[in-house]
Amino acid sequence: MVPRICIVGSGPAGFYAAMHLSKHLTNINIDIFEKLPVPFGLVRFGVAPDHPEVKNVINQFTKVANKPNVNFYGNITLGKDISLLQLRQHYDAVLLTYGAEEDKTLGIVNEDAHNIVAARNFVGWYNGHPRDIDLKVDLSVTRAAILGQGNVALDVARILLTPVDILRKTDITEHALSALAESKINELYLVGRRGPLQVAFTIKELREQLKLPNCKTVWREQDFVGVEEVVATLSRPRKRLTELMLKSYNESRNCMEKKDKYFKPIFFRSPNKFLTDSLNNVNAIELICNKLVGDNLENQKCVATDQKEFIDCDLVFRSIGYKSIKADKDIVFDSNGFVVNDKGRVIENVPKDLARLYVSGWLGTGPVGVILHTMSNAFLVAKSICEDFKDLNDPPKGGFEEVKNILSNHQIVDWKAWEKIDKYEIEQGKKLGKPREKRQYVPSFTGYFRDGTKRIDLVLVINDDGDGKVEMLRVNFLSNVVKTGLEIELEQGVRAKNKNLLFVKIHAPPHVIIQYGEFFNIRRFFKDNHADFINPSRWYFDMLPIGTSKRRERELVKFVRKQNQGPLNYSTLERSTIVYKILLMLPFGLYENYVGLNRLLNHRIILDVFPLHDGPYFFVPNQDPTRINGRQVFGHWFQTSGKRTLLDDIKYMNCGAYGCGDELTVMVVVIVFVKEILGKLPWQVIPIQTDYKVAKNGSRVPVWEREYELCKINETFLDKLYLNLSYLAHVNSTDSIAVCKQARPHFTLSLALRRPLAD
Template sequence: MRPKMTYKLLKRALSTSSYRSRPQVCIVGAGPAGFYAAMHLTKKLESVNIDILEKLPVPFGLIRYGVAPDHPEVKNVINQFTKVAQQPNVNFYGNITLGKDVHLHQLRQHYDAVLLSYGAEEDKTLGIENEDATNVVAARRFVGWYNGLPCDKDFKVDLSGRTAVILGQGNVALDVARILLMPIDELKKTDITEHALSALSESKLKEVYLVGRRGPLQVAFTIKELREQLKLKNCRTIWNEKDFIGVEKIVPDLPRPRKRLTELMLKSLNENQTVTDDDQIKYFKPVFFRSPNKFLVDKNNQLTGIELTCTKLVGDKLEEQRCVPTEEKDVINCDLAFRSIGYKSVQADKDLILKHGVVENNKGIVEDSAGLGKLYVAGWLGTGPVGVILHTMGNAFQVAKVMLENLNSIDSYNKGGFTEIKKIISENNSNVIDWGGWEKIDKYEKEQGKLKGKPREKVCSVEKMIEIAQK
């Protein structure tokens, strides 16, 4: 009986002369889009070499740094991604920055296909007066802070006031509200960072507003997130009854997901809506038909409130209604404001052209130049920051299918792949982290978490990650 070939032996066998006779694929960005594309390619193409490049020393992108700590079930997809990365023809290379360590034209010279899937990491701004005020912050940075994103580890958020306002009504906005209002004992069981846990345990916030331009029939958050919010211990949801005028009679005609969500809001509206003096109770206050006009500040540029323009919906058909401003104004006095109106992608390389925050593409194809590997895009970088992880999976599979068709049409393969790219990177960066390095970081985090009764305690410093990975 032949002995089973070990992972290392198989890896070595695949790195011999046969290496150049297989298509070389480079994926930039080790988040959901990148891994889903790699998953599809390895299933459908028997002989392919895939190198996944990532700016951070660790993989999984938004799954690791975007998913709320109290949503461990969403992170289970990491198990699937790990199986992909452990295949002998898939390589992970972390701590490599596109546009700095290696350029796009260099990747295209040495790969048959380059897929950009590095997501959307900047937040959109409102562009209104006093947006630079103290205590006006990006929800994205707050999420990065409590999830251990290295660039946000030193983020400062002042939780000493009574009232916070979140501008935006998507799932990220609801995540922020839930983390602010959740009992600290429940957060302690999650993989939330220790620095965030410490700050939140000292929080004096009593009420959180969730402000949206449109009405309850147009909210972007989903029923799962709202249900979790409504079930929070010692937290009461206060709705504005005027926002729901005429809503009930429309409910029967709504599509099923929207119908269920609206019914849940109406059910909550009919429950206890009183504000009490009980110090143990916190309040969640969704507000509709309000658009931020300007932030109000004191002489020290400290936030004191938000002036809002009241809005209304015009148009007969629900799906075609537009939101327009009225002459009426409203003010919410607050101590802290979060901007949560969406993300946008960054131009990682000078050769990459972004339009309205996305890379223009046709079914995932960005550019096809003679002599260079085809350039593709998947995930939020190509679609814009829309949808949940399932949406990203569908898009990544579609783009991977197009890649397969094109790779199968190539007559011969002679690209050097990472063998050539490594020579370029080594000139400026000697700290490339492979999958084995990530496994050391993963083990360390789980060990540290165990000491604190948590699933893991994330390492929040790139330097520390590299140190652990290279031991």
């Protein structure tokens, strides 16, 4: 067997290590695991959009990934989906390169105030990182400040001050571009605790900042006292950088021209606390004045004084560095937050039968340096692995062939899937006149699984509480779900309050839908792209040449089939109903009464179940698959061919899934409400979709989580709705109201009234 190496992390460190290993060890197999479904780490999500030349390294990484002995497996999280111990049991060597994915904090008063944003999150926001899609950045303010003076801080400053017409030609995300186009920021501070001789940014980034059109850089005179006298003693890189700052400083003193935007670096200042208004919005920063001590001019230490200053600002970006996290309990950090290593070899005391452990990149060196430094370290560590493999006498292990059994219920994104994503992004970018338009792929933002082909028909909500007995029942139930032919995919909650929730997405393949659809006597009808031909307006049907006889429904089906040749299909509602009824029959234990989803819900073993009404479930031409088409929202999914009565819709929306026992639900109240209040008007109750822009002030969250969120945030409103409807409908039993309130309000939020398609 061929020795197998596992690399955890597909950023620069991981790919450079794979490049060196695949070149110098031909008889090995390399598997690269990545937390996200897409590769390249900080090259994709950290490099500024206006630095395409830096991103060209992706071409080298792609060549590495296309080698026959290199494999990419995305959407696998170390410590969650698979443990480090399991990897070391099935591989001959494990290399950790997952970097530093958290930002450092200041630890000062009011740091949790509104409008204080981590630069890491802001960079992820405009670069399309799925983690930061919901980031709220108030760009309507005029004054902002960046705390920190590294390259990331200058990236943030440049993006904020660069004209949108320039950014439009880059791969910056469209949602960020739209927000930046409305930005009112015209005064931006760059605050550093040391002086001009100790700044962390490089000359390239500063030169780009100084060349921004219609933006003036304003330096403070007191910050450059004595600097010119010591320039000659500096090292060459530091000397060139300092000379550029002095040149800009002298030019700004002599230039009285007014500009639209102002960039104001401030040195020798450290934030002491944030000042806020009554709504906890930041409106100023209290700064402590520092002095420098030490003989080494380029590495002097700062010491706080008793002097203080204040700057007014309504938006703050914190850019003081990154830190690594312990992705797995078996990873050991030193006091500095790095993995202890010697030329990449992790220093530890473990059994000899475990694979050797290595570390590279920021996880082993700390978050310092640019990609070139990462490359050098990755090559050094890869060289250590090559040396150790010369003495490898252990029998080779199974590698991914064994690991995939552990991940059997997990959706893995391989390199072929990434190539499809890559192709799609480039195509979308061409339409917008840019290199690519990134999509946020984790989690699924449409009604699909992550592979983009499997529709989500039902979602279960599980609380990951660590109860072993309860977990066993859930595992038994989900195992039986898979045995029926249904397919599942797991997603962790994205919102902070949902982090302990696990969403189980369920997809029914065509053969399952057909088999169980016939078993449950759920009819199917023609629906493929029918919205092009069937308009929800009633007048449209009056114009159709299909008569008014009792055969109207059959004639309508013929008419639609003639207009659009395609297969018969089930509606979204019918698909969800079939899956739900399958779950009602499945056992989850050895006892006779351990059967059915209802029992799991009643005992809170499974918290909730709901279908998605938030497509799109298939694409129409030239449609952005991450956005809802208005035609789909109101007319596409639940519109049947021909007449649908009120009871036809109600019978599918029973409340058994919520512990009510029968078909008594909120729908019962709505039915009575419709009959009593609307009288004989030809309205009917149907489920509709919720547009992305409806919820949470326009923020886009995964549809499977938003359905759950919408229900939660509307509970108070629905409680009032129950009482109002019960009064109007003359429901005189409080028990009836109680039964309705037992039902989770997912379906209620997807209800609307519209006229039927036919008389």
